[in-house]
Amino acid sequence: MHFSKFIPLAVASAMAFGAAASAWAESAAERAVNEAKKYAGTTITIVWEAGLQSLDPLNFSGPKWKELTGIDVKVVEVSTAEMFTKIMQDYRSGASAYDALNVIPAWMPDLAQAGALEVLDPYVDKYGFRDELQNIAPTYRDNQMMVDGKIYGFPDDGDVFLMYYRKDIFGDANLQAEYKAQTGNDLKVPTTWADFDSVGQFLTDKLAPNTYGAAFFRQPPYTMYMFQERFRVEGGKFFDADTMKATINSDIGVQVLTAMRDENKFMPPGVETFGFVENLAAFLQGQTAMTISWPPYGRWAAGYGTDEAVLSWVPKSTIAGKVGYALPPGGHPELAAGFALSVSSTSKNKDAAYLFIQWLNSEDVSLQRVQLPYALRDPFRNSHFTSPEYLAKWPDAGAYLAALQEGSKTGLLDLSLLQTDKYEEVLRQAISKLWAGDDPKAILDTAAAEWDAITAKIGVDKQKAVYGSWAAKSGAYPKM
Amino acid sequence: MTDTATFDGNGHRALAGRQPDWSFRYWIIAPAILLMLAIGLFPLIYALIVSFQGLTMLDDDTSFQGFANYAQLFKDLRLWQSLAHTLLITVIALPVELVLGLAMAYLFLERLPGRQLFVSLLVMPCVISPIVAGATWRLMFDNRYGPINQILGWFAGHPVPALWTVNPKLVYPAIVFCEIWQWTPFMFLILLAALSNVDKSQLEAAEIDGAGFWRVFRRIVLPAIWPVMAVALLIRGLDLVRIFDIIWALTSGGPGTMTETISIYTYVQGFRQFEVSYTAAMAFLVIVILTVIVIAVIRRTGLVK
């Protein structure tokens, strides 16, 4: 008698049993609610980015959670610039005032090292969240969730840089003919930076001063992300993995900075001072044919949600219906910033806090949250990109979601090391020096030297280990 | 029992009186001192101790590091540059604020229809939160959306694409201008109050003697307003050393670290990057430098008799 005969039967019945079990199983959201009911009457405090972002827990998810479980949600709004500091200060002082946190993934190594974040694996297993975690879009799932193989946060925001362009301008027959005559190439959305420079210059020559080829938010904090993206897309590496010496001053780095500076010539005058809103206004008012930014631009350009009172500060879109969506040149968009939901290690109510974030991040609830008209949370789960509800929001929503999904497959992760802010600060200063007219090579040489000094202070071996595990992630460097 | 009167060089004297008042003088200042001690003492001691330790974002190491942090200060070029930037701004803005404030105080000294309105309006720049003021100036200096370049364009007859927050030649003028705009009203109001207290009988006597404006100013007005003026200068000077919001809103210390003042550098190091011990050492260095300057100023000008 061979047991092997029983194996197919055993497997089949196990599968049948499993299928039956999952047919009866609750969703992660429901499970979270059910488990949380025993904490009814308590309050959990969550730190959230102030302004538009916190309208989600204030107006939607907080009240809903209270209704379902009886747990009060207290939202502590903090400006992005101060979030890291407040979290660290609370942790270091032993005040234990926060239960759940919003954390930018680039901060995770620092916070995890300091011990401020709770390791979430035990809770994920206890409350059965592994499956739904798997369904987060790969780039976010594989890059923004873990440090050293342990889960510290749930990626909750599909921040990615998309290119937005004016379909009508690119589709104009006259312009197409002229461009073809001039360069021999077709006028289409650029897929390389060289194309971008060519197209941008051409459009400005033809259409300025009413419309310029492109504009970007050139203020240092934003341009820093764009530099990180473009540098890697052109083949650059931040460090030499063996020696941990900074290599941002390679020829590629210099070429990127030079190109960025030269591009300003065909952009609206004063583009060096453009921030998020100035760039948005310029695009929505029809002054630029191309731009790169976070996903909200795409929704607001289409007029989605801009009737909401809270979005009344968004300039009226004059280009609804004329906006196309694509990946930025190079095809590997930066997953700039982003947010993850975490639990504070000093929380006095860890299970309740955890259950809240599981619920927020679950398939059902997150789908509703990313569709809120005033939401700044962008689609980040596979199901978001194909949701029929979302697709029906505006005529081009399909193209929009498709582009976001493409981005989520090929996106590049922000540099994330120990004391990332110090490295980022050097880059920000480098950008500001670029706009001030300094020489790109000199700027990058200084920046590389400063990076080396920071690495030396932190400890080369320590940083090398962290960089090594960052560089091993799928979104660290594009597969060339 | 009465106090014996004591005189100082300027002819001022301590208050004479009928009763022993040794307790009065202490009672009336005690609450103030106690409050300042209660809030001020612990942080000072904490910062002092911490400056000798090795606390950073990652390191909770409270072991004694000796003078390592202080030694680091002297090698830190960026620190000394930030002090130079701070000095530059202070040395330019302070005299301008004084002279302009004094002139304005003279302007409003006599009756003027609607003076109440004027003075209330003129105080407005200080009342707007400095953060908001900085952001407003940032918008006003904007090349596209702000009125400054628009106005310049009217005068010049052609568009003036001056990038005030980015161009290295323009950032300091922009910052100094905003600072003077915001705090000249401070000097103005204080000097107005001081000028209003000048002894009228002395002025009348001088007028009868036929003295000219500058003579009267130097001999009568200036000595009279000097106590208040000197303190205003001292306070304003100390505040200028701590200048932060306007610069942060306009340039964030940029381009590069060109407009980084000591406050911005301390903020970036201590607040954003959690170099707790190093920041504490920096703070003490600043206090020592300022104390030396203040004591020198006080002795020279006889502010404390």
Place this chain on the structure above:
Amino acid sequence: MTALARHQPPLLRRAGVRLGLRYAVAVALTAIFVFPVYWLFIISFKTPDEIFAFPPVWYPESLQLANYAVLFKDGDAVTVGNSLILAGVSTVIAMVLGTMGAYSLVRFRTGGEHLAVWIISQRMMPPIAIVFPIFLLYVFLGWVDTYQGLIILYTAFSLPYVIWMMRGYIEDIPIELEESALVDGCTRWQVLWKVVFPMARSGLFATAVFTFVFAWNDFLFALVLTRTEVTTYTVQVTHYFGGQSNFWAKIAAMSVLGTVPVFFTVATLQRYLVRSISMGAVKG
């Protein structure tokens, strides 16, 4: 013409010319100082397209009052109230305690140079360096995110300013006035309240205005020491500057809400300043 005015260059002695010239200069100066404030305030009445319009819009098509309604509905206006309470109460306490302290320093030379220098040194400490230890202290006392915590903090930090400023103004008061009051039978306390405080009225006013302003403008301590209960207007306003948003209309409307009460207070209290100027020869 006041005695002071007589000592001007000859042309300017003619009353009409003087007044006209002074008025013109006053208007010009006020226009320059107030223009940025105007620019900010008018934003609260603009539509977003007018805020980001090229060329810039100096006066909007119509006044949008919706921005103000939103602030009240959302409860943001409460933060202006919080700031007013914190700044107002701490100013009153600081003015009383500080002027008393200044009197002690001036008339009795209490503590000599050392005490005076120690007091002013409180203003030399960069706030960044002490905000965290104060946070620790407050965590220990349970004063984080409370009214009393910030009021006591602002009072303590205002005292050096009040003491030093009032020293200057008190020195201006002729000592004979106080001595004659003592001779007349007043106690020291009565001298303080009946002679010194009234005589120093204009100085009290000028000092109080800026004591209030400094507490009102504080950002760093309010940021670290509050969470949700006692959010101040300065912290609330920074919430409107997002990485991906910029509620300029709210920023402007909040600033108006916050500035207008102060404006009216300064305007009404100004009579203390004005009266003492035009009073003429009261002293001596």
